[in-house]
Amino acid sequence: NAGVTQTPKFRVLKTGQSMTLLCAQDMNHEYMYWYRQDPGMGLRLIHYSVGEGTTAKGEVPDGYNVSRLKKQNFLLGLESAAPSQTSVYFCASSNRGTGGSYEQYFGPGTRLTVT
Amino acid sequence: AQSVTQLDSHVSVSEGTPVLLRCNYSSSYSPSLFWYVQHPNKGLQLLLKYTSAATLVKGINGFEAEFKKSETSFHLTKPSAHMSDAAEYFCVVTRPGGYSTLTFGKGTMLLVSP
Numbered sequence: 001n002a003g004v005t006q007t008p009k010f011r012v013l014k015t016g017q018s019m020t021l022l023c024a025q026d027m028n029h030e031y032m033y034w035y036r037q038d039p040g041m042g043l044r045l046i047h048y049s050v051g052e053g054t055t056a057k058g059e060v061p062d063g064y065n066v067s068r069l070k071k072q073n074f075l076l077g078l079e080s081a082a083p084s085q086t087s088v089y090f091c092a093s094s095n096r097g098t099g100g101s102y103e104q105y106f107g108p109g110t111r112l113t114v115t
Numbered sequence: 116a117q118s119v120t121q122l123d124s125h126v127s128v129s130e131g132t133p134v135l136l137r138c139n140y141s142s143s144y145s146p147s148l149f150w151y152v153q154h155p156n157k158g159l160q161l162l163l164k165y166t167s168a169a170t171l172v173k174g175i176n177g178f179e180a181e182f183k184k185s186e187t188s189f190h191l192t193k194p195s196a197h198m199s200d201a202a203e204y205f206c207v208v209t210r211p212g213g214y215s216t217l218t219f220g221k222g223t224m225l226l227v228s229p
Contacts, residue, residue, distance in 0.1 A: 040124070041221060042205060042219035042220055042221040043217075045216055045217070103149065103161050103164060104161075104217065105161075106158040106159040106160075109156075
């Protein structure tokens with residue numbers, strides 16, 4: 001089991017460029033998430049998906065789009081990158097656990113710099 | 116609505132001394148609570164979770180946390196710090212059952228000196 005993988009690991013973009021971050025999980029999880037992590041801010045949810053073909057906005061969705069065409073993949077897109085999107089991006093996945101709770105499994109992160 | 120407050124942004128201890136990382140939560144329902152650890156340049160790893168069973172929860176690497184409803188706290192402890200414990204720790208609250216988003220605290224950086 002690879003768990004949750006993210007590509008790429010690092011990326012530098014110029015303002016206005018676009019890119020797509022790929023997240024893949026091999027645990028057959030229903031739910032997938034994209035977070036961004038900034039110093040002193042903890043993790044903030046960008047978008048999430050509760051199943052194939054469905055997506056929803058999280059806490060900080062502006063400037064991002066997502067797609068979940070296959071259950072195992074969750075893509076995060078930046079159409080026109082801005083310096084404010086410089087961050088570390090984490091993908092996570094989960095299913096409902098015992099006792100009605102669940103834990104999320106995180107990927108290793110993608111460090112994005114926008115100049 | 117739910118929120119979580121980690122009371123210290125940084126905690127410094129000496130190797131072999133006890134660790135206490137403090138977390139208070141706010142929730143309009145009985146929450147599920149987690150502690151995650153993040154080592155430098157790594158993803159997040161689950162340390163332990165509380166899901167309305169035993170109030171004292173044991174996790175990996177000798178960590179444990181106690182859920183205290185009357186104090187709305189879920190503090191993380193370890194009897195004896197090890198150098199490898201140096202990392203950032205996140206307290207997380209969520210609503211149990213069904214699907215609900217996680218709410219993360221802002222993190223506590225644990226520094227361990229020899």
